[in-house]
Amino acid sequence: MDGETLWDWGYALEVLPQLLQAMRITLMATVCGMGLALVGGLFLAILRRSRIPALSRAGFWIIEFIRGTPLLIQLYFYFYVLPDFGIRFSPFATGLFGLGLHYSAYMAEVYRAGIDSVPKGQWEAAVALNFSRRRTFFTLILPQAVPPVIPAAGNYLVAMFKDTPLLSAITVAELLYTAKDDIGSQTFRYIEPMTLVGVLFLAVSLISARGIRGLERKMELKT
Amino acid sequence: MNNTAEPFIQIRNLHKSYGDLKVLRGINLDIPLGEMVSVIGPSGSGKSTLLRVLMTLERPERGGVRVGGEALYDVNAEGGTVLPPPDRFRALRNRIGMVFQHFNLFPHMSVLRNVTEAPVHVLGVPREKAKAEGLRYLDEVGLADKADAYPAQLSGGQKQRVAIARALAMHPEIMLFDEITSALDPELVGGILDLLARLGKKREMTMLIVTHHMRFAEQSSDRVLFFDDGVILEDGKPGDIFTQPEHERTRNFLRSVLEI
């Protein structure tokens, strides 16, 4: 060893701003991805409940397919295969779509659990009052179905956050990509950037987990 | 068809099964407009099922139902039940209301919102008008001061009053009540039965009331049906059924419930 220290604080501080910048991309991917998953999951959950057997079966298979294959392969597919069919987006947009769709399948199950938790009598009251199916679902059932599953959705939010490094595989400059390809491969020092990435992930995850536990407790108090 | 001679509600040979279990085994029943009918009978005899079929919560397999001269359930040549076109079905369902044993209020809406939501979104009543009317119905059931409360803040008796107001606000011609006092504390039952009797006296609706309160059935209704094993075994004036029932089974049932 030629006097090189194992951990160089000066270097760590030097790369931190760049990592924090990349953290913004990571958080943005998480938040936007979750937004997509909330909408996509609801859509899949409704598809799954369709009275038309072909639609409900389609919903079932989309969900099974997405949950049954690794996110990384899905991302590669959207990034490397779809352009062959003339479908081309930026890496970030492709990543968002991949994350959002992947977690839509999980969110669909979350919605389903919530909908199943609404007592049958609520649907019956809606029939007795002659509400349309659409209004029954969106204004009577859904508002009761969502609150109990907010903690479950929160857990998927954290899971999705921890999955964002997979976007580095399709060249999105999020935290991992920045640490490995933008910083590490230039300086050949990986220990500081990689450690910082780990610490940043840990910090955000711990804070979110706390928030979710708080939410859970609030839900319990309400019921 | 001569609609003027037809009874308001006409039920013919109605059958309903759950799998192998035959729950309604040929119900025939005519009810004139404005009548208040009590339905009694042992547990599992099909009382709730008849109400649920009339509310379209369950579909019968055989037989028909006509309401005000229109088919709610039509019959084909073999006697099987046929549903009318969806728009007709929905239009007809608007004329029927139901109050449930467990209230089934919408917990995320205020009391007034529970009462106005269907008039506004199903009947198209302007919201302000629906509110004014909703308050009138809440007043009628004695709960005008609870308009802004949420269901969770109410007692069982108050919840059931809201459920009644909610059903009334749709102006149903037929109201179905399925054991609406069974989930209530005993001291709250009397008030709800009084309310039912008062509604019946107004003769604005045709009422079908499933109840375990024999005294109520005897004193407040125009007519009593005794259900047994999926058929109407006895049908008559309360005075006759309670004092001189035709069937041994009715006598046994009455003896068993009146002893308790």
Ligand SMILES: Nc1ncnc2c1ncn2[C@@H]1O[C@H](COP(=O)(O)OP(=O)(O)OP(=O)(O)O)[C@@H](O)[C@H]1O
């Ligand atoms: N959804 C269902 N699936 C299967 N069986 C059912 C269903 N609903 C009711 N049943 C059965 O049908 C029979 C009649 O039920 P119903 O609720 O009409 O009786 P009831 O006369 O209202 O009795 P109770 O006085 O106990 O309320 C019962 O044996 C019941 O178990």
Ligand SMILES: [Mg+2]
């Ligand atoms: Mg019953």
